[in-house]
Amino acid sequence: MTHFTLQRIDHVVLRVKDIERSIAFYTSVLGCELKKRRDDLGLMHLGAGASMIDLVDVDGPLGRHGGAAPGKQGHNVDHVCLRIEPFDEPALLAHLQAAGLKVEKAQMRYGAEGEGWSIYCFDPDGNQIELKGPALDS
Structure with missing residues (x-):
């Protein structure tokens, strides 16, 4: 038995190849709001309703830990x-x-x-x- 109750998805983190292109897509096409930039980590926090979508630059400090960028042979x-x-x-x-x-x-x-x-x-x-x-x- 757990000592907590799940409420909703808090955030999803996606590794991306071009952080600015992805910010533009998620804000202008899907209506997310850029909440916080962490350029030192290559990490952007986007508000998506009550949840968040975090974008991580594959070439940034956090993104390099995930290996190769997503492509035809593998997805995030x-x-x-x-x-x-x-x-x-x-x-x-x-x-x-x-x-x-x-x-x-x-x-x-x-x-x-x-x-x-x-x-x-x-x-x-x-x-x-x-x-x-x-x-x-x-």
């Missing part, structure tokens, strides 16, 4: 799911396509709140991002 993670609201598929597809992303129509997927619509896209380093709407009532 399978995907990160960001819960968004509202989930307006036409507007979302138009926004992502305007940012130069190749996206497909929404699909029904299971998440923390249950079944709901979501769309997958990729960040500049090939990390898959799922943008997930609210669960649908049964």
Whole structure:
């Protein structure tokens, strides 16, 4: 028996090849907010709703510990799911396509709140991002 209760994901850390390009993607395309820069470590803290996405430069002091940069032969993670609201598929597809992303129509997927619509896209380093709407009532 644990002596604590899990509440939510606090943060996810992604290793990236071009930190400024990644900051631009996560802030301008996904709407994250740059909360804190740690240039001495090659670490950027981005607010993502109630959670955070941390970006680590693969060539920085922290990033070098992780080995080679992510690529076709290896990835940092399978995907990160960001819960968004509202989930307006036409507007979302138009926004992502305007940012130069190749996206497909929404699909029904299971998440923390249950079944709901979501769309997958990729960040500049090939990390898959799922943008997930609210669960649908049964």
